[in-house]
Amino acid sequence: MKLSHLIILAALTSQLLLDSCTQSKSEPISSNTEEQVIYPAIKVESAKPSQELQIPGELESYFETDLFPKVNGYIKRIHVDIGDRVSTGQVLAVLDAPELSLQLAEATAKMRSAESQLNTSKSVYKRLQKANQTPGTVSPNDLDIAHSKIVSDSLTWLGTKAVYQSIQVMTEYLSIKAPFDGVVAERRLSPGAFVGPNDKSAVAIFKIKQENRLRLRIPVPERYISAIRLNQPISFSVMNLPDKQFTGKVSRISHNVNKQTRSELIEIDVQNPQLQLVSGTYTQVTLPFQRNTTSLTVPSSAVATTLEKCFVVKVENGIASWVEVKKGIEAEGKVEIFGDIKSGDTVLKTASDEIPNGVAVKTKL
Structure with missing residues (x-):
């Protein structure tokens, strides 16, 4: 019984091996080769x-200066205050310097004395010339001495006149005047304060800014500076007037790259007659540009x-x-x-x- 079972099992095994070999010859095994990638x-x-470059900028007053006194003195009167609009040559403050007035009086006296002496010398010389019309009346040496006296007195008079004019100019500095049309941005001192170049802790009396004309300063990144040109149009906006768009043109190019920021500064002149814009304000600038080549x-x-x-x-x-x-x-x-x-x-x-x-x-x- 066991022998018959073994015979049957061996026959089945042989049949399975035969079928497997037959299948391998008729159906080849597929290979999993990876297809090559195609790159766009x-x-x-x-x-x-x-490109339209969006970069920040800053508005600055066209002119801005601190006003210091040229001479020593005390502030006598102040005629303007913060926010006042001033015009060129307007007197903003007056100083008091009594010693300067005394120097001017002394210089005036010396100048008039020298002028009087010169006039006397000229009169003497004219009389000698008239007397010299009669031969032998005046010696040539006396005429030479009189002429030399005129030259000497003339030089003395010119020297005293120069001193007088110098002190007179200094007295004009007692009036602090506006150098240009603008606005008083700061007033730092009051009447009674001592001011002058000899003051070691010198403080400016006023800060004046020209606000009716502004400068828009824009740092352009180094990679874009070759595309910037004069009169190139720009537009900008400010935070305090978000609904308004302002325009301008490139007025100046610095032709100098800042080593720290790697940028070149350009400036745009901005007219501001109504004082809508304020110096010191940051802006968002739209700067369109294109390569020339x-x-x-x-x-x-x-x-x-x-x-x-x-x-x-x-x-x-x-x-x-x-x-x-x-x-x-x-x-x-x-x-x-x-x-x-x-x-x-x-x-x-x-x-x-x-x-x-x-x-x-x-x-x-």
């Missing part, structure tokens, strides 16, 4: 990129940035290579690039450091 690619283009552009995704470099993945003859570039103007999803690359080159639309340098890739434009 684009052509590098030449264009004149334009063509440059190379690619989609922003085509430029990869790592800690070491900024690059695009160039594909040539099916081989990917990293080409280091520098970015320029970036707008509307495209960016300027500068490097060892030319118009018409093929680069991957999406660059990544996961694609090794020098690997074979398959692309589709």
Whole structure:
């Protein structure tokens, strides 16, 4: 019984092995080979990129100055206060300096004395000339002495006159006048205060600002300065007048890059007759600009940035290579690039450091 069972089991095993061999010959085993990835690619283009740069700016008064006294004295009267509008030459304050008045009186007396002496010398010389019409009456030496006296007295008079004029000018400094049309931004002293250049802790009496004309100062990042030009239009807004848009044109370019901020300062003249704008206010500036020459552009995704470099993945003859570039103007999803690359080159639309340098890739434009 056991023997028959073993015979049957052996027959079944042989049949199974036969079926397996037959199946392996008729049906080949499929291999799990990975299909090659196809990368989207684009052509590098030449264009004149334009962009509207949003950067902050600051309004400053066109002219701004602190008024210090030229001479020593006490403040006698103050005619203006903070917020007052002043015009050129207007007297803002008057100083009192009694010693200066005494010096002026002394200089006046000396000048008039020298003038009187000069007039006397001229009169003597004229009388000698008249007497000399009679031969032998006046010696030539007396005429020479009289003429020399006129020259000496004339120089003395000119010296005393110069001293007088100098002190007179100093007395005019007792009146503190506005150097330009503007607004009194600060008044720091009051009547009775001692002021003057000899005061070691000198404090300005007033701060005057010209507010009817302002300067808008804008620091332009270094990467954009080559696209800035004179008379370029701009627009800006301020926080205290959010519903208004102001316009202007680039008036001055500093042509100097700040080493700390890596930016170049430009200025825009802003007319402000109604004093709507206030100096010291921050602004949001819209600065449209465009390159004067063509440059190379690619989609922003085509430029990869790592800690070491900024690059695009160039594909040539099916081989990917990293080409280091520098970015320029970036707008509307495209960016300027500068490097060892030319118009018409093929680069991957999406660059990544996961694609090794020098690997074979398959692309589709």
